[in-house]
Amino acid sequence: MPQEPKQTPLAVLILAAGKGKRMMNPGMAKVMYEVNGKPLVDYVVRLAGTLQPSKTVLVVGWQKQSVIDYVSQKNNAVAFAEQNEQLGTGHAVLQTKPALSDFDGDVLILSGDVPVLTEKTTKALVGYHRTTEAIATILSADFDDPSGYGRIVRHKDGSVKKIVEDKDASREELAIKEINSGIYVFNKQKLFESLELVRPNNAQGEYYLTDVFESFWKNKWRVSAVKALDPLEVVGINTGEQLESVRGVLAKQSAL
Numbered sequence: 001m002p003q004e005p006k007q008t009p010l011a012v013l014i015l016a017a018g019k020g021k022r023m024m025n026p027g028m029a030k031v032m033y034e035v036n037g038k039p040l041v042d043y044v045v046r047l048a049g050t051l052q053p054s055k056t057v058l059v060v061g062w063q064k065q066s067v068i069d070y071v072s073q074k075n076n077a078v079a080f081a082e083q084n085e086q087l088g089t090g091h092a093v094l095q096t097k098p099a100l101s102d103f104d105g106d107v108l109i110l111s112g113d114v115p116v117l118t119e120k121t122t123k124a125l126v127g128y129h130r131t132t133e134a135i136a137t138i139l140s141a142d143f144d145d146p147s148g149y150g151r152i153v154r155h156k157d158g159s160v161k162k163i164v165e166d167k168d169a170s171r172e173e174l175a176i177k178e179i180n181s182g183i184y185v186f187n188k189q190k191l192f193e194s195l196e197l198v199r200p201n202n203a204q205g206e207y208y209l210t211d212v213f214e215s216f217w218k219n220k221w222r223v224s225a226v227k228a229l230d231p232l233e234v235v236g237i238n239t240g241e242q243l244e245s246v247r248g249v250l251a252k253q254s255a256l
Contacts, residue, residue, distance in 0.1 A: 008130060009105030011188065012048040015092050016041050016112030017061025017083040023240060029063035031112035032070065033243055035250055040237060041067060043115035043250065045075055050119045051108070051126070057099045058112070059083050059092045088206030089182070090198045097192055106130070107188045109209070113237045114183065116246050118253070121228050129185040134224035135216050136191070138163075139183040141231040149179035150210065152225050160223040163210055178227065180210070181234035190221065 020030035031041035041058070048056045056075075060067045061083040071078050081095040093109065100107070108126060110117070121139070129137035138160060140152045150163045151173050163180050164173045194215035198207050216223055228234050237243050 009054045009103065010051060010108060010126065011055040011057065011100055011103050011105065012051060012053045012108045012110060013093060013096050014041070014044050014048060014056070014058045014110045014112050015089060016044075016067055017059050017064070017086065017092055018113070019062045019086070020238075023238075023243070027063070029060075029067050030237075032063070032066055033237070035115060035243060035247055036254070039070060040115045041071060041112045042074065044110050044112050044117070045071055045078060047117060047119060047122060048108075048110065049075065049077075051122060053108070054105065055079065055100065055103055057081050057096045059095055061086060061092075088200070088204070089209035090195055090207035090211060093191070093209055094195055094207070100188060100192075103188060105188055107186045107191055109182075109184045109186070111182055111236055114181075114234060115237065116235065116249055116253070117183070117228075117233045121230075121233055125183070125226055126185055128224060128226040132159075132222065132224040134159075135187045135221040136213065137185045137224040137226060139181045139228055139234060140178050140225045141181055141228045141234045142177045143179050143231055144177070146177050146179045147174075151176040152178040152180055154178075154225070158224075160213075160225050162217070163213060178225075181228065182209075182236070183234060184209075186212075190216070 016031040018030045020026055032039045057079045059081045068080055079099050081099050083092045083095045125139045148166050150165050153161045155161045194212040197215055198211040200207050
């Protein structure tokens with residue numbers, strides 16, 4: 001009998017090092033703000049668990065001990081990587097390299113402040129990544145008002161040609177409604193290989209995770225994108241108002 005294809009291992013990285021600069025209390029770790037009695041990070045760690053990953057690594061930084069204490073008490077399978085300087089998303093992912101030294105497979109990157117993302121959408125993202133044999137797959141969404149977000153520009157075959165930041169977009173590109181959510185699946189080896197080449201050539205002096213895509217396109221490696229059916233699933237929480245806005249949605253999800 002023919003053997004079934006070997007299942008590619010999955011690791012989940014959760015980026016949770018940021019400050020809540022626009023929240024009510026900027027002294028608190030952003031992911032520790034609560035919705036319906038649970039910190040934002042709780043929802044994301046639970047989501048990661050539903051995927052049964054080989055490894056889950058949480059990147060902590062600002063007020064890290066409060067995050068480590070809470071998560072380790074709830075889930076002892078989560079490992080932690082520390083980002084002691086806030087040098088961007090690319091830098092945050094690089095801090096997980098030691099924790100993934102013995103792992104080979106696909107890496108799903110989640111944001112610790114995106115609590116509404118569902119298991120169904122996340123599994124569709126990972127599945128599409130594998131079906132299209134991409135090096136990287138972006139979770140995108142169509143926003144009525146995409147201003148401020150990077151736009152997804154596609155080739156005719158549906159693969160991703162480029163991500164254009166709002167400030168760099170042409171008039172035609174600004175008209176694109178499909179945005180980059182910042183949630184991705186990567187081939188682990190190609191991700192870290194390309195991250196080593198990223199330089200902080202920007203005004204903030206930060207290492208942007210999105211810069212790895214330039215290396216992918218240069219090597220003609222396939223980048224895919226799949227849309228979340230509900231754009232609310234990919235919205236990050238940056239203000240107290242946004243925190244309030246997801247309360248009802250999360251209550252409904254918990255009741256299912």
